[in-house]
Amino acid sequence: MSCIPSKEEMQRTLEARHGKELQAKFTGSTVAICGLGGLGSNIAVSLARAGIGRLILIDFDQVDISNLHRQQYRANQIGYCKTDALKENLQEISPYLDIVTHTVRVEENNLTELLQDADIICEAFDDAEAKAMLVNGVLEKLHMKYLIAASGMAGLGSANSIKTRRVMERFYLCGDGVSDVADDIGLVAPRVMLCAAHQAQMVLRILSGNHEP
Amino acid sequence: MVKINGTELNVSGKTIAEYLATTDYNAMRIAVERNGEIVPKAQYAETVLQDGDSVEIVNFVGGG
Numbered sequence: 001m002s003c004i005p006s007k008e009e010m011q012r013t014l015e016a017r018h019g020k021e022l023q024a025k026f027t028g029s030t031v032a033i034c035g036l037g038g039l040g041s042n043i044a045v046s047l048a049r050a051g052i053g054r055l056i057l058i059d060f061d062q063v064d065i066s067n068l069h070r071q072q073y074r075a076n077q078i079g080y081c082k083t084d085a086l087k088e089n090l091q092e093i094s095p096y097l098d099i100v101t102h103t104v105r106v107e108e109n110n111l112t113e114l115l116q117d118a119d120i121i122c123e124a125f126d127d128a129e130a131k132a133m134l135v136n137g138v139l140e141k142l143h144m145k146y147l148i149a150a151s152g153m154a155g156l157g158s159a160n161s162i163k164t165r166r167v168m169e170r171f172y173l174c175g176d177g178v179s180d181v182a183d184d185i186g187l188v189a190p191r192v193m194l195c196a197a198h199q200a201q202m203v204l205r206i207l208s209g210n211h212e213p
Numbered sequence: 214m215v216k217i218n219g220t221e222l223n224v225s226g227k228t229i230a231e232y233l234a235t236t237d238y239n240a241m242r243i244a245v246e247r248n249g250e251i252v253p254k255a256q257y258a259e260t261v262l263q264d265g266d267s268v269e270i271v272n273f274v275g276g277g
Contacts, residue, residue, distance in 0.1 A: 039277040126277035128242045135244045135271070139251035154276035167271060168246055181276035192277070 032118035040124030041072035042196035123149035153195035155185030164213035
C-alpha cells in the first residue's frame with residue numbers, strides 16, 4: 001500500500017484549490033451532522049473532501065444491509081455502529097480530519113449538549129417527526145446556529161425539483177418538500193445524494209460568507 | 214388578513230392551534246415561523262394571529 005500524504009501536503013493542496021483565505025474558513029469550522037443515513041453519510045463525505053476542520057457525527061443506529069443502496073457504507077461494515085463505520089471511511093478519505101462521534105439518539109433534552117460546539121448543524125434524519133423535533137429544538141434553544149434541514153427526496157422524481165430554500169435568517173431547507181418515503185416510492189442514491197449535496201453546498205456557501213441559497 | 218405560506222387568509226384573531234385544527238397538518242411534523250421567528254410548540258395554543266402577520270408552516274416528510 002502506498003503511503004498517504006502528510007497533513008501539510010493535503011492542506012497545501014486544498015489551499016491551492018480553494019484559496020488560502022477560504023480554506024482557513026473551512027478548516028476552522030465545526031459542522032454537526034444529525035443522522036448518518038443517505039443524507040448524513042453523503043453530507044459527511046462532501047464536507048470531509050472539502051477540508052472542513054471538524055465534524056460531529058451523531059447516530060444511534062447500526063449499518064444494515066438495506067442501507068447499502070444509498071449510504072456511504074460497505075458490505076463488510078454491516079452491524080457496525082454508523083458512527084464508527086463512517087469515521088473509518090472518512091479517515092480513509094481525509095486522514096487528518098477531526099471527527100467527534102456520539103452514538104446516541106438526539107432528543108429534546110440532549111440536543112443542546114450535543115450541538116453547542118457546532119457552527120452549522122445539518123438535520124439528516126429519515127423520520128419526519130425526528131426532523132421536526134430537531135428543527136424546533138435548534139430554532140428554540142440554539143437560535144444563533146445555522147441549521148440546514150431536508151424534507152422531500154424520496155422516489156424517482158426529477159433531479160431538478162430538489163432545491164435549497166432560506167426559510168429564516170439562519171434556517172435553510174433542502175428537498176422538494178413533498179416526496180414522502182411513506183408513499184412507498186422508495187429512496188434512490190442519486191436523489192438522496194442530490195439533497196445531501198444541496199445541504200453540503202449550503203454549508204460551504206455560509207462559511208464562505210454567502211448566505212443566499 | 215394573515216399571510217400563511219404565501220396565501221392571504223382571513224384568520225386573524227385565531228390562535229395557531231385553532232388554525233392548525235382546520236388543516237391537515239400533523240403537529241408532530243411541522244415547524245411554525247411567524248414574522249421571522251420560530252413559534253415554540255408549547256405556545257401554539259396561546260399565540261394569537263394578528264392582522265398583517267406573515268406565517269410559514271414548514272412540513273416535514275419522511276426519507277433521508
